Amino acid sequence: MIKNILRLYFIMGSMNTQENDPLDVLEKALQGGVTCFQLREKGVASLQGQEKYSFAEKCMKLCQTYHVPFIVNDDVELALALNADGIHIGQEDEAAALVRKKIGPEKILGVSVHNVEEAFLAQKAGADYVGIGPVYTTSSKEDARIPAGTKVIEQVAIQYPNLPIVGIGGLTEGNLVPVIRAGGAGVALISAIASSQDPRNQAKQLRDKIEQVLEKERFPSEHA
Numbered sequence: 001m002i003k004n005i006l007r008l009y010f011i012m013g014s015m016n017t018q019e020n021d022p023l024d025v026l027e028k029a030l031q032g033g034v035t036c037f038q039l040r041e042k043g044v045a046s047l048q049g050q051e052k053y054s055f056a057e058k059c060m061k062l063c064q065t066y067h068v069p070f071i072v073n074d075d076v077e078l079a080l081a082l083n084a085d086g087i088h089i090g091q092e093d094e095a096a097a098l099v100r101k102k103i104g105p106e107k108i109l110g111v112s113v114h115n116v117e118e119a120f121l122a123q124k125a126g127a128d129y130v131g132i133g134p135v136y137t138t139s140s141k142e143d144a145r146i147p148a149g150t151k152v153i154e155q156v157a158i159q160y161p162n163l164p165i166v167g168i169g170g171l172t173e174g175n176l177v178p179v180i181r182a183g184g185a186g187v188a189l190i191s192a193i194a195s196s197q198d199p200r201n202q203a204k205q206l207r208d209k210i211e212q213v214l215e216k217e218r219f220p221s222e223h224a
């Protein structure tokens with residue numbers, strides 16, 4: 001079920017881990033309990049060509065070892081060449097309907113949206129889930145929009161209850177609760193794990209927190 005894999009959605013590129021080895025960070029994050037991984041190899045210091053392919057392949061193999069879906073950001077050709085589990089695209093990328101056509105019905109398709117209209121169109125085009133953000137201020141995305149809190153998440157969750165939502169942007173263990181309360185199936189994050197000196201423990205704490213909040217949302221009377 002897509003909702004379950006969105007619970008703790010780790011996103012990373014080789015440039016997000018400072019002095020730490022990105023493959024080591026990824027493996028620790030997987031051990032700590034991330035439920036999905038997206039390779040987002042972007043920006044000036046990112047790998048290109050064969051180096052990108054080879055790094056992506058290593059990330060995918062690690063994900064397979066831990067039975068965690070491996071999603072590629074933007075690069076449909078790379079996702080197809082690797083036979084990745086899915087692809088995530090933004091509003092500025094190829095049209096979602098075209099990407100769905102290229103990857104076929106089985107692969108996971110995620111689309112970043114910023115309002116109810118974009119969410120409607122993404123679902124219509126065959127998206128399995130939508131990413132909504134930035135919820136809070138982020139320094140991990142150069143062209144990030146103004147933080148929008150959880151309002152859009154709430155609106156989309158009410159209008160399209162069957163469309164899984166993941167919140168993104170500046171999320172940490174200390175501020176993720178409103179995303180789940182607003183109707184998010186989970187949280188997507190880069191720096192909380194990628195910049196941590198203890199990514200395994202950080203992922204574990206995040207995962208525990210999310211499970212706790214989901215449980216409370218499901219059985220509110222038991223936690224009154």
Ligand code: TZP
Nearest residue numbers: 138140141169170189190191
């Ligand atoms: N899209 C919206 S915010 C963001 C992306 C890719 C970056 C999230 O990174 P962080 O470090 O979790 O704020």
Ligand code: MG
Nearest residue numbers: 074089090093
């Ligand atoms: Mg993109």
